[in-house]
Amino acid sequence: MKQMPSFRRQRYLDKILPFVGKPLVKVLLGQRRVGKSYVMGQLIDKLKILHPNSQILYVNKEWEEFSQIQNNDDLLGYVLENVKEGVINFLLVDEVQEIRDFEKAVRNLLAKETCDIYLTGSNAAILSGELATFLSGRYVTIEVFGLDFEEFLQFHQLEATFESLQLYVKFGGMPFLHHLVLDGNAPFEYLKNVYSSILLKDVVAREGIRNVFLLENLVSFLADNIGSLLSANNIHRFLKSQKINVSVPVIINYLHALTNAFVVHKVPRSEVGGLKIFEVGEKYYFEDLGLRNAIIGYNPAKDLHKLLENLVYLHLKRMGYVVFVGKLGDKEVDFVAEKEGIKMYVQVTLTLAAESTRQRELGNLQQIGDNYPKYAVTWNDPYSQGDWGGIIQLNILDFLTKIPTRNNI
Numbered sequence: 001m002k003q004m005p006s007f008r009r010q011r012y013l014d015k016i017l018p019f020v021g022k023p024l025v026k027v028l029l030g031q032r033r034v035g036k037s038y039v040m041g042q043l044i045d046k047l048k049i050l051h052p053n054s055q056i057l058y059v060n061k062e063w064e065e066f067s068q069i070q071n072n073d074d075l076l077g078y079v080l081e082n083v084k085e086g087v088i089n090f091l092l093v094d095e096v097q098e099i100r101d102f103e104k105a106v107r108n109l110l111a112k113e114t115c116d117i118y119l120t121g122s123n124a125a126i127l128s129g130e131l132a133t134f135l136s137g138r139y140v141t142i143e144v145f146g147l148d149f150e151e152f153l154q155f156h157q158l159e160a161t162f163e164s165l166q167l168y169v170k171f172g173g174m175p176f177l178h179h180l181v182l183d184g185n186a187p188f189e190y191l192k193n194v195y196s197s198i199l200l201k202d203v204v205a206r207e208g209i210r211n212v213f214l215l216e217n218l219v220s221f222l223a224d225n226i227g228s229l230l231s232a233n234n235i236h237r238f239l240k241s242q243k244i245n246v247s248v249p250v251i252i253n254y255l256h257a258l259t260n261a262f263v264v265h266k267v268p269r270s271e272v273g274g275l276k277i278f279e280v281g282e283k284y285y286f287e288d289l290g291l292r293n294a295i296i297g298y299n300p301a302k303d304l305h306k307l308l309e310n311l312v313y314l315h316l317k318r319m320g321y322v323v324f325v326g327k328l329g330d331k332e333v334d335f336v337a338e339k340e341g342i343k344m345y346v347q348v349t350l351t352l353a354a355e356s357t358r359q360r361e362l363g364n365l366q367q368i369g370d371n372y373p374k375y376a377v378t379w380n381d382p383y384s385q386g387d388w389g390g391i392i393q394l395n396i397l398d399f400l401t402k403i404p405t406r407n408n409i
Contacts, residue, residue: 007151008042021088021116026117026140026142027121027126027142028119031146031198031262032122033174033198035146036094036122038175040120056090057089060093062094062098072105075102088116089116090115091109091115091116092119095120096121096126097121103126110135123262124259127139146175147173149315150400152164160401169289174288174291187290188294191288191291199212203258203263214244214250215257218254218258219264223286223296224296226283226284226306229269232251235251236248265285265286267284267285268282268325269281269325271326271327272333272345282325283325285313304350305348305349311396312348313335315399315400316346323335332364333368335347344374345375347365347375349378350379351379352388358388362376365391374391375394376392380397
């Protein structure tokens with residue numbers, strides 16, 4: 001295993017370590033290049049400390065030396081040739097979806113207690129097919145994201161200022177960017193290459209996509225419509241207006257492929273205070289704002305409100321919340337976030353300077369009758385201070401660094 005930088009992504013290690021030595025397959029899922037291998041490397045360092053006499057087998061399917069491992073038989077053969085008797089054997093496989101029928105080898109090794117197994121994957125489909133069937137109830141998943149804002153500051157040795165936040169919004173949280181100067185075209189050239197790799201390997205090839213032109217137009221449409229209520233039908237109508245003829249089922253399949261590859265997150269609507277999940281109309285947010293900007297361009301004068309909403313959504317997801325768009329009669333709450341039976345409500349707007357804006361944006365939250373926390377998040381707004389009828393007003397910098405606190409992760 002190659003030497004990893006000293007910065008620790010402690011959040012993910014803390015999630016993995018309770019399962020070390022347990023008869024469960026640990027699966028780290030996330031978009032390509034968000035740092036799953038980095039986390040795996042730090043896990044290896046920790047395992048060496050916890051179990052100094054263990055045998056650690058690491059397979060990275062992006063490394064040429066493992067190109068011979070093509071299918072489940074190859075993987076099983078490699079492991080059985082290298083395990084040691086009388087010690088704990090750890091097996092860690094990066095980008096496991098590149099190994100055909102890998103789940104058969106994993107089931108065999110798990111059933112015989114040959115290894116303690118850790119996998120990473122860049123496509124959620126690996127858990128919706130045979131892996132789920134083969135390992136029902138015997139695996140745990142941990143979603144890995146790109147750098148959050150605090151990690152971004154540490155990686156790039158920056159202070160928590162709005163100038164730093166603007167860099168984060170512009171270039172996103174891909175860990176590799178710490179090798180580049182956050183200026184000029186170099187970061188976007190890198191991000192465009194990452195996007196092409198994701199589209200080719202994790203969407204087109206993995207999902208059997210035939211119409212790449214349509215796929216790219218769909219991604220651009222989603223990038224330009226962050227935070228808008230969408231459905232396959234209204235996307236179909238838009239594409240038809242652009243002289244792109246495609247059926248609604250194909251659009252649904254392509255959207256599913258993009259969410260499987262973690263390019264975008266689909267956020268359904270839920271009735272506030274009820275159990276109803278609406279099947280029509282959802283919102284899409286990008287996994288990485290830098291990738292989004294590399295696809296469609298960075299124009300804060302036009303798009304800052306969309307980027308701000310995407311930023312709040314990602315923060316909630318990274319903190320472990322299940323997130324919905326709230327429906328309150330004919331009104332909307334931007335985010336209803338739930339974790340371990342606790343909720344929070346979040347409304348996002350650039351500014352609360354005008355009283356009419358306060359009434360429009362915060363009136364929705366005031367109609368919610370429970371006592372869970374309610375937040376109004378703005379950009380850099382001097383009016384976003386204090387309490388407004390029980391609603392906590394704060395700017396995005398405070399939200400990202402204080403709400404929820406690290407103790408709530």
